[in-house]
Amino acid sequence: MNVYEVFLKKDGREEFRHVGAIEAATEDLALVLARESYARRAEGDLLWVVRRNHVISAEEDFVAPNADKPHRHHDGAAVASRRKAARESSSHKVAESADEVTH
Amino acid sequence: MARSWETMQEFEAFLNEGGLVEANDDMPDPYRQAVFTFIEMHANSELMGGLTERDWIPKTPGLRHKMAVLAKTQDEIGHGHLLYMVAADLGIKTRTQMLEDLFAGRSRFHNVFHYRAVTWGDQVAIAFLVDAAALLSQQAVFKNCSYGPYKRILRRIIAEEGFHMRLGEDRMMRIAEGTPRQRQMFQESLNRWFWPALQLFGPDSKPDDVLLRWHIKSERNEVLRDRWVQKFVPMLTGYGFTVPASELRWDDETRRWDVGPIDWAPLERTLAQGGPDSTRRIAEAADNWQRTAWVRAALSDGSDTASNGVDHASHMAAAAPV
Numbered sequence: 001m002n003v004y005e006v007f008l009k010k011d012g013r014e015e016f017r018h019v020g021a022i023e024a025a026t027e028d029l030a031l032v033l034a035r036e037s038y039a040r041r042a043e044g045d046l047l048w049v050v051r052r053n054h055v056i057s058a059e060e061d062f063v064a065p066n067a068d069k070p071h072r073h074h075d076g077a078a079v080a081s082r083r084k085a086a087r088e089s090s091s092h093k094v095a096e097s098a099d100e101v102t103h
Numbered sequence: 104m105a106r107s108w109e110t111m112q113e114f115e116a117f118l119n120e121g122g123l124v125e126a127n128d129d130m131p132d133p134y135r136q137a138v139f140t141f142i143e144m145h146a147n148s149e150l151m152g153g154l155t156e157r158d159w160i161p162k163t164p165g166l167r168h169k170m171a172v173l174a175k176t177q178d179e180i181g182h183g184h185l186l187y188m189v190a191a192d193l194g195i196k197t198r199t200q201m202l203e204d205l206f207a208g209r210s211r212f213h214n215v216f217h218y219r220a221v222t223w224g225d226q227v228a229i230a231f232l233v234d235a236a237a238l239l240s241q242q243a244v245f246k247n248c249s250y251g252p253y254k255r256i257l258r259r260i261i262a263e264e265g266f267h268m269r270l271g272e273d274r275m276m277r278i279a280e281g282t283p284r285q286r287q288m289f290q291e292s293l294n295r296w297f298w299p300a301l302q303l304f305g306p307d308s309k310p311d312d313v314l315l316r317w318h319i320k321s322e323r324n325e326v327l328r329d330r331w332v333q334k335f336v337p338m339l340t341g342y343g344f345t346v347p348a349s350e351l352r353w354d355d356e357t358r359r360w361d362v363g364p365i366d367w368a369p370l371e372r373t374l375a376q377g378g379p380d381s382t383r384r385i386a387e388a389a390d391n392w393q394r395t396a397w398v399r400a401a402l403s404d405g406s407d408t409a410s411n412g413v414d415h416a417s418h419m420a421a422a423a424p425v
Contacts, residue, residue: 001403001404001406003188019255019259020185020188020189020252020255020256020259021188021192022184022185022188023188023198024402025402025403025404025406026404029402036177036181037181037184037185038259040177040178040181040263041263043259059105059106060105060106
């Protein structure tokens with residue numbers, strides 16, 4: 001018997017989501033059991049099952065370095081403050097054209 | 104193992120900050136055991152409840168309600184299925200071991216399934232009072248449960264239990280609007296089931312309850328029990344039924360219903376498998392397990408159960424990206 005992880009998707013709206021696991025002897029039975037356990041009331045219209053031992057997993061120590069990459073973000077604060085400074089120091093017309101460019 | 108904690112203090116600090124524990128975390132053994140025992144009892148209760156429900160499929164009046172009971176039976180057995188999976192992933196017992204323990208009377212299930220439902224009125228009282236009590240406790244667990252896999256599976260269980268509770272209320276209202284004989288039948292069922300349903304919440308939580316301390320449960324038993332009393336006493340009396348509590352009174356000061364002192368001896372007897380119907384129920388469930396062996400054989404490839412703790416394929420080495 002194998003454990004299968006179960007994923008469901010509401011078509012067009014969400015990503016596939018992990019919903020749980022089931023145990024089955026074959027892939028076909030895994031799909032039937034997953035449907036009868038996790039999609040009893042149209043919780044999704046697309047279904048994946050993946051053998052648990054086929055899931056390649058990485059954990060926090062592997063994923064964590066990407067949480068500290070400020071250079072991959074730009075929150076717009078620097079641009080906004082420069083734009084504001086430009087508006088205040090120069091003519092009305094200059095600030096407006098700068099706005100058009102960024103939009 | 105994904106995460107580990109040096110000391111219990113560190114682990115508890117993690118829990119107190121709202122941390123969620125996952126199946127492959129190196130959690131402290133007492134926590135693993137406590138969360139396992141809790142989920143195992145829940146799984147057992149779903150299975151025992153589903154078997155009772157099944158008994159009533161042929162006896163349920165009307166095709167629409169018969170189909171609803173069929174669906175409810177599937178839901179309950181399904182909940183058991185999912186919960187045994189989550190429990191097995193903790194690596195303490197396999198599903199087969201849990202079922203064997205249940206049928207040998209070595210593990211627990213909810214007090215209400217140690218009684219026998221003898222009339223349709225009993226089934227209605229169970230669906231109305233007991234399902235609501237179970238739902239109230241499950242919602243309180245779901246709200247803050249520190250064990251991630253249980254919390255996530257509870258979300259769908261609660262959604263389905265909501266259907267069951269509304270079905271119970273629907274049936275109760277039909278009986279309330281029925282003939283004097285039907286109302287009498289339901290009153291008798293109420294007399295049998297009110298106290299077991301109330302006792303499902305258990306006695307007042309102890310101050311040092313680890314289930315609360317480790318955020319497995321988030322509400323004290325007495326708080327949940329009181330919430331149920333405040334909801335169901337006025338509802339039952341509103342439909343003209345008598346709540347079978349001789350010392351029931353409305354406290355004008357606190358603006359609350361008080362059911363009076365609670366006798367916990369019946370609950371204790373069920374926990375020791377000594378309830379009025381415990382022996383028959385357990386034997387019947389064990390017999391059912393034997394009789395359905397051919398179904399499991401047809402669905403099995405002959406190999407043993409695979410879920411004995413979580414073990415993913417590989418753990419990639421940490422190489423920091425730029």
